[in-house]
Amino acid sequence: MTVAAAPRVSATPRANRKSRRDNRFAAWAFLLPALAYVVVFFGYPLAANLVMSTQNYTVKSFYTGEAPFVGIENYSAVLSNPLFSTAALNTALFTVGSIVFQFGIGLALAVFFNGRFLGSALLRSLLLLPWLLPLVVSGAVWRWMFDQDHGVLNAGLRFLGFDAVPWLSSTSWALSAVIITNIWIGIPFNLVILHGGLRAIPASLYEAAALDGAGAWQRFRHVTWPLLRPVTGIVLMLGLVYTIKVFDVIMVVTGGGPAGSTQTLTTWSYRLSFQDFAFGQGAAVGNVLIVVATVFGLLYLRSAKATLAEAA
Amino acid sequence: MSVARRALVLTASAALLTACSPSPAPSASNGAGAPAATSITELDYYADEQGSAAWQKILDTCATQTGIKIERQKVPTAQMLPKVLQGASSKTLPNLLFTDNPTLQQVAATGALTPLTDYGITTDGYYPGIAKAGTYQDKLYGVAPGVNGLALIYNKDLLQAAGVEPPKTWDELKTAAAKLTKDGKYGLSFSAISSEEGTWQFLPFFWSNGAELSQLDSPQATQALQYVTDLVNSGSASKSVVTWSQNDVADQFVSGNTAMMINGSWNIARLDEQKSLHYGVVPIPVPQAGGKPVVALGGEVGAVPVTGGPAQQAAGKVLTCILSEPTMLEWSKAHAYIPSKSAVAQKFGTEQPAMQAFVDEVGTARSRTAELGEKYPKVSQALADALQAALTGKTPADQALKAAQQASGS
Numbered sequence: 001m002t003v004a005a006a007p008r009v010s011a012t013p014r015a016n017r018k019s020r021r022d023n024r025f026a027a028w029a030f031l032l033p034a035l036a037y038v039v040v041f042f043g044y045p046l047a048a049n050l051v052m053s054t055q056n057y058t059v060k061s062f063y064t065g066e067a068p069f070v071g072i073e074n075y076s077a078v079l080s081n082p083l084f085s086t087a088a089l090n091t092a093l094f095t096v097g098s099i100v101f102q103f104g105i106g107l108a109l110a111v112f113f114n115g116r117f118l119g120s121a122l123l124r125s126l127l128l129l130p131w132l133l134p135l136v137v138s139g140a141v142w143r144w145m146f147d148q149d150h151g152v153l154n155a156g157l158r159f160l161g162f163d164a165v166p167w168l169s170s171t172s173w174a175l176s177a178v179i180i181t182n183i184w185i186g187i188p189f190n191l192v193i194l195h196g197g198l199r200a201i202p203a204s205l206y207e208a209a210a211l212d213g214a215g216a217w218q219r220f221r222h223v224t225w226p227l228l229r230p231v232t233g234i235v236l237m238l239g240l241v242y243t244i245k246v247f248d249v250i251m252v253v254t255g256g257g258p259a260g261s262t263q264t265l266t267t268w269s270y271r272l273s274f275q276d277f278a279f280g281q282g283a284a285v286g287n288v289l290i291v292v293a294t295v296f297g298l299l300y301l302r303s304a305k306a307t308l309a310e311a312a
Numbered sequence: 313m314s315v316a317r318r319a320l321v322l323t324a325s326a327a328l329l330t331a332c333s334p335s336p337a338p339s340a341s342n343g344a345g346a347p348a349a350t351s352i353t354e355l356d357y358y359a360d361e362q363g364s365a366a367w368q369k370i371l372d373t374c375a376t377q378t379g380i381k382i383e384r385q386k387v388p389t390a391q392m393l394p395k396v397l398q399g400a401s402s403k404t405l406p407n408l409l410f411t412d413n414p415t416l417q418q419v420a421a422t423g424a425l426t427p428l429t430d431y432g433i434t435t436d437g438y439y440p441g442i443a444k445a446g447t448y449q450d451k452l453y454g455v456a457p458g459v460n461g462l463a464l465i466y467n468k469d470l471l472q473a474a475g476v477e478p479p480k481t482w483d484e485l486k487t488a489a490a491k492l493t494k495d496g497k498y499g500l501s502f503s504a505i506s507s508e509e510g511t512w513q514f515l516p517f518f519w520s521n522g523a524e525l526s527q528l529d530s531p532q533a534t535q536a537l538q539y540v541t542d543l544v545n546s547g548s549a550s551k552s553v554v555t556w557s558q559n560d561v562a563d564q565f566v567s568g569n570t571a572m573m574i575n576g577s578w579n580i581a582r583l584d585e586q587k588s589l590h591y592g593v594v595p596i597p598v599p600q601a602g603g604k605p606v607v608a609l610g611g612e613v614g615a616v617p618v619t620g621g622p623a624q625q626a627a628g629k630v631l632t633c634i635l636s637e638p639t640m641l642e643w644s645k646a647h648a649y650i651p652s653k654s655a656v657a658q659k660f661g662t663e664q665p666a667m668q669a670f671v672d673e674v675g676t677a678r679s680r681t682a683e684l685g686e687k688y689p690k691v692s693q694a695l696a697d698a699l700q701a702a703l704t705g706k707t708p709a710d711q712a713l714k715a716a717q718q719a720s721g722s
Contacts, residue, residue: 059686063400063422148552149496150569169551171704257506258554259700259707274394275507275693277418 046290049283057279067280074284083260083268087285090175091264094250095243097179098186102239105183106190111220113191114198124195131188139252142181143168146253168254171261178253178262182246189242190235197231198224230307237300244293265289349626351381352407355396356612357389358647362581366646370457373642374633380626382408393418400424405617407627413445413456413613413679414508417686420448426616427451431628433635437653441609445679448686454613455631457640458649460577461607461677462516463669464597468590470497470571478594479572482539485597489548492571499548501570503558504540504703508689510696512608513558513574514540515680516596518695519606525683525691528698528720529713535599537709541702554703565591576610577670580648593669609677611649650674687720694720 053074055067078084113124130138145152146167154164167177201224209219247266250256256263256271263271265285273282358367364386375382385406387395393415399405400422411419419425428434429452435443439459446454464485466478474492479485489499503513517540523533543549550556556564558575565573566586574596583591596605614634616627633639637656644651644660650670651657661671681688698716701707707715 058421059397059418060422062397063424065401143555149550166551168555169553169704171706254555255506257700258704259506260697261704261706271693276690 049286049290053280053283053287055280057283059277061279070280074278074280075288078272078281078284078288083263084285086260087263087265087268090262091244091266091289093175094179094182094246094264095240097176098182098243098246099236099239101179101183102186102190103236106187106235107194109187109191110194110198111224113195124191127191128188130185131192135185135248136252138185139181139249142177142184143253146177169258171259174254174258174261178250181253182243182249185249186239186243190239193231193235194228197228200231201227230304233300233304233307237296240296241293244296245289349380349407349622351383352623352626352630353383353385354408354410354627354630355385355387355392355406356410357387357392357412358410359386359388363578363647366643369646370634370639370643373639374630377633378626378629380630382630396424397422399617405619407617407619407623408630409615409617410612411454411615412508413442413454413609413611414681414688414692416446416454416613416615417448417681417688419615419617420451420453421686424617425453426618426624427453428455428616428628428631431616431625431632433628433632437655439609439652439654439657439674439677441674441677441679441682442611442613442652444682445609446613446615454615455635456611456613456652457634458644458647459609459611459652459674459677460649461610461670461673462513462574462576462596463607463673464572464594465565465575465579465583466572466592466594467565467568467570468592470568471592474571478592479597480594481597481601482599486539486543486548489543489572490546493548497568498550498564498570500543500572500574501549501556501561501564502540502553502574503556503561504553504699505555505557506696506700508692508696509557510699511692512610512680514695514699515608516574516605519608519678520596520603521599525680525688525695528691528695528717529710533713534710537698537702537713540699541709544703545705551703554700577648577650577667580666593666595669595673604676605673607673607677608680609674611652691720 052067054069054071055061056070056073057067061067109127113120148154148164148166148169151167153167158164165173167173205223205227206219209223214222245266246264247270250262250264250267251270254262256267265288269282269285269289271282272278272285354371356367358364368384371382371384374380389412392411396405396409396411396419400419405424409419425448428446433452433455435446435452435455438455442456442459443452446452446456464478470492471478471488476488476491477484479488485500492499504510514536517536518533521532521536521539523530523536527533544551544553550564550570553561558579561570561573561575562579562582564570565575566583566589568589580593583589596607598605614631616624616631618624619627634643637651637653640651640653640656641660643649644656645664648667650667651660654675657671657674661668680692684691694716697719698707698709698712701712701715702709706712
């Protein structure tokens with residue numbers, strides 16, 4: 001028996017080892033396409049951008065491939081440029097302003113549409129419109145509405161007895177104008193995801209809360225808000241990453257002007273690269289932006305981990 | 313990508329490889345010995361409907377005349393240079409390229425262009441300004457079939473109603489604009505957007521007053537910027553000029569919101585479409601009576617990138633056809649440009665009276681890059697920034713120009 005058992009015992013690990021090796025191979029095989037994708041489409045551009053930011057990359061370099069190494073010169077040039085603080089501040093104001101209102105309005109609408117009433121589904125799908133329109137189109141329409149003399153916004157203000165606002169032609173108003181445009185564009189995204197999150201909350205919890213005598217605000221505060229937290233985290237995180245790199249909205253509505261008052265790090269990076277032809281400096285600004293986005297990404301991962309631990 | 317195009321790119325890059333190897337000199341491989349290709353690719357930025365259709369007609373004409381198939385690509389203006397640079401780095405440049413004349417210096421600086429003298433193209437008979445704009449380091453790399461410039465376009469009915477004559481000097485322009493500003497209409501409109509377009513619209517004031525791009529903060533420059541700023545501050549021009557492109561300015565004019573505008577000849581066809589609009593064109597007013605307006609020379613130049621002998625020869629043939637006098641005239645008429653050969657332009661002006669003011673100005677027009685070459689974009693951007701800073705009241709004109717001089721010098 002022992003003799004007979006011995007081969008069986010030794011056979012099992014061998015088979016196991018083989019199947020484990022197969023498994024590991026299969027796992028890698030499944031991972032490979034994703035890995036190749038990440039390397040080619042994220043790793044390579046990222047590395048190329050890092051290299052470019054340390055070079056004196058000019059128009060000529062595109063053709064000859066020659067770009068002398070200059071170390072951190074591009075970074076010091078960019079950071080000491082007075083435009084840097086303006087662009088960084090604008091980026092922060094634009095991001096925070098956009099996200100706070102996109103999220104707030106999106107959440108209010110999501111709660112509103114969570115109640116069943118006639119036409120709710122139709123209205124909700126209509127609200128998706130800003131999301132479906134090409135950004136260039138919505139940007140151009142907003143630009144037109146913001147027009148100081150003939151825009152519909154100022155016509156409305158005048159009708160209500162207010163003074164016309166120089167939305168796009170004043171350095172103190174233009175940033176608000178692009179933020180308003182971006183809020184409008186961002187609301188549907190927040191609405192859709194938050195609405196999905198709301199639908200996942202069991203109705204029985206609300207019934208129980210109602211039985212306990214909780215009012216609408218208390219139901220929101222003690223049932224909706226805590227149970228929506230994981231979704232909230234995702235919406236805010238994605239919103240942050242989307243907003244911090246917004247380029248087209250600003251380019252279409254103000255082009256970074258007037259007098260640089262709506263220049264953010266992304267539009268400035270574009271300008272350095274394609275208007276000033278200082279590609280190395282443009283790459284440096286892009287990298288600064290990547291670092292900022294990565295910091296927020298890591299913060300999110302940490303908080304997500306904490307939430308998961310809490311849930312467990 | 314079609315098979316034919318792929319094959320073309322392959323042969324083009326193969327030819328480029330051989331051209332880069334040290335043994336045969338590029339001029340030798342460009343020589344007439346190589347058989348010309350039967351089809352070429354062409355890249356331009358005539359993306360608007362009217363301009364695109366007019367350009368397509370020119371290409372069709374030359375395809376028939378030369379027997380060379382032309383595969384056209386068009387991109388929006390802003391994407392032209394990124395597209396060319398991308399093509400330069402991946403060695404997939406088009407065989408024939410039409411780009412805004414100030415960007416030619418940038419492309420030529422990469423070494424991606426071939427001298428046009430290789431194809432027997434010279435600038436004999438062309439306006440000196442356009443010849444200069446196409447020259448980089450003493451070699452001719454680009455020639456335009458038609459050029460354009462800016463003039464003052466006015467609404468005849470509105471001027472007549474206000475009893476105002478078309479202005480000739482800065483003082484007259486100021487008075488006329490003030491008189492015409494009423495009933496929610498502005499006297500004058502122009503573009504002061506924060507890009508090359510804004511600089512291009514400001515340069516006639518800047519240059520006509522004797523300022524130079526090498527010294528952005530000179531007294532003449534400050535005076536010019538102050539003059540434009542006063543027009544906006546006094547309310548004769550809208551504060552929105554800092555956000556208006558030249559197309560927006562034309563919209564304002566067509567809809568009757570402004571009595572006069574500074575704009576280019578390419579808008580003429582659009583103005584003609586409005587039957588109820590009666591307009592006139594005069595040269596841009598000058599600082600002192602009797603002076604000559606100095607506008608910047610606009611228009612697109614044709615260039616032949618390094619893509620291999622046979623393709624280059626074919627592109628050279630097509631370009632020669634586009635630059636021939638009949639085609640030049642056809643293009644100028646269809647797109648309201650000025651023929652870039654002075655003799656052709658004179659003939660054109662007498663045939664088309666509305667264009668005469670533009671023809672007059674092209675004679676004294678300056679190339680934006682003649683003085684600065686590839687440094688121009690940086691200086692231009694600095695000047696556009698100063699314009700915006702002064703017009704929005706962010707910085708006084710003199711300080712804005714001082715900052716611009718610093719930014720362009722560094």
